[in-house]
Amino acid sequence: MKTIRLKTQSRTYEIKTGNKLLDSLGRFLKSPCFGQDAYIITNAALKRRYGARLGSALQSAGYSARFFLIPDSETSKSLNIASSVIKDLAAYDKNKRIFIVAFGGGVIGDVAGFIASIYKRGIPFIQIPTTLLAQVDSSIGGKTGVDLEAGKNLIGTFYQPALVLSDVQLLKSLDKRQLRSGLAEVIKYAAIMDAGLFRYLEKNIHRILESDLKAIEYVVGKCAGLKARIVQQDEKEQKGIRTILNFGHTIGHAIEAACCYKRYSHGEAIALGMLVSSDLSYKLGMLGKKAVQRIEKLIIKAGLPVKLNKVNPQSIIRAHYRDKKFIGRKNRFVLLSDIGRCKVRQNISLKAIRESLKKIL
Template identity: 40%
Template sequence: MREVRVELGEKSYSIYIGYGLEGELRSFVQTASFSKKAMVVTDTNVGPLYGAKIQTILREAGLEAAVVTVPAGESSKSLAVAEDLYTKAIELGLDRKSPIFALGGGVVGDLAGFIAATYMRGVPFVQLPTSLLAQVDSSVGGKVAVNHKLGKNLIGAFYQPKAVFMDLELMKTLPKREIYTGLGEIIKYGIIYDREFFAFLEQNQQVVLDLEPEAATHMIARSCEIKAAVVSQDEQEAGLRRILNFGHTMAHAIEKETGYTRYNHGEAVAIGIVGAADISCQLGLIAPADFQRVVQLTENLHLPTKAEGCTVDAMYGDIFHDKKTVAGKVNWVLMDSVGSVVCRNDVPADVVKKAMSARIIQ
């Protein structure tokens, strides 16, 4: 097992990464000062596989945990579904020390975290991410949110979990597409922070794709270490944390234009990463060879580099509704090498549109 600490003063917590973490979860709950009643939020994909197992572990640890299931998919990240969960929490008699557990992928984590942050002005929150994407991205860092019809994650908060348990046994039931979508965010960490990690992915593509235990543990732990290092320095995205948004400006536009259904988040991020690398290359920040390394690794890890169902004009309009846009200026995270990025808000429209055009299947 690997343990990664997220250092945030009184809000510090541990991420536990390994195979078979039932004992660690049980011990954590037994030593936490939780109330006896708890709620496990899961979805229609994960709940039937692991809901009863987690409920049993929590019962053995002394919790009376109700499993509440929401429909799988991005549409559950809504205020309507959130209201249903608030109602359930009230009916269950949850109090201010009652923990809420998120058992599932990123949608479940974001939604359950939003409930935990706002129910009774904040109750304990524990992440149990079951997808590779959630393990390396949304479960770490304390961003919780629901979507609005005009944009993704526009209603949310910064709210840190008490702990994150990444039991890699739970990934054995993941479809191949879900593995690939997680790799989109993993590539990002190498680009923004660690050129050696990027090289590791280039040199170990098959064991990475197969989630061979040693490779899987390393790449998940390293991704979490990088995110933890960034979040520890900038919890609420005042500066450095913006680098975690590399690839996301274009990705969010792609997701919006395709109704949040055609592409998984990591797939959209992969396309956005290539788009951001393209802009970086056009501006002379990186050499064409580095741009090609990004394209090649993305393709080799079975991720898309172009999107269907989008237009340049619509995508360009969408980026001005992005949370990272301030005073009408889009804050782009761009490469200045493999392993390092810079933030720029002066990218010309023609450069952006050219990169977008290259990412669209006409």
């Protein structure tokens, strides 16, 4: 097991990564900032699969456990769902010693964290992420949120969990498409921050795709450490440091939006976005051709898409203007200067973006 201590201005907490941690959950809850009544937000499929183990891990450590199930879909990230959870939570909160357990992927983590941050102006919550994407990314760093029709994550807070427990054994039941989607974020960390991790992936990505838990444990621990390092320096994305985690996201988000969040998973869209950003980096003279080819090869090895299917590039350009990270009328791209090194650039010309979009058409 690996323990990473994440120290931010608002809270210091531990991220535990490893294999077979769920049954020992009680052992990690000894801090006085937790309550006694665990309110678990999850979905029906995850409860069927892991609910009994999670419940008994809590009960055997002296905690009460209540489950609240939300639909298994991005639509759960809504004010309506948050409001129905809060009503039930308030009814259950008789002894005033409640804490929330977010048990699921990024959707559950985001909405559960949001609820924890606004109920009684904030109660403790812990993240037990169950997808690769959530273990390497969304459970760490305190971004919570729900979607509006006008866009994803438009309502949200920064609210750090009291603990993140990433048990890679939970990923055994994840389907291959979800595993690949999480791998896109792993490739992202390697490309922007860690050339050694990139080389590791080039040699071992097949092991991850075969659900080899040793290899997965290694990358989850590595990526959690990298994310913690960034969040520690720039908790609320105010210093331009956390921005680098958006490598591939400017175009990735635009692809998701242009396809109404249906055709491509988040990770698949990010993979396509990383290809465009690498090509842009090359065309702007920042990155060598060989590095661009290595990135493309790794994305192919991960089984992620490298070409867009029947999407009008103009709809991507239009969607990229709506990115909430736009500053004034200036777009913002994270570009690479080498494998493992990146720079944030603003105001990239439309002509250059159109040229690099050709890479994935």
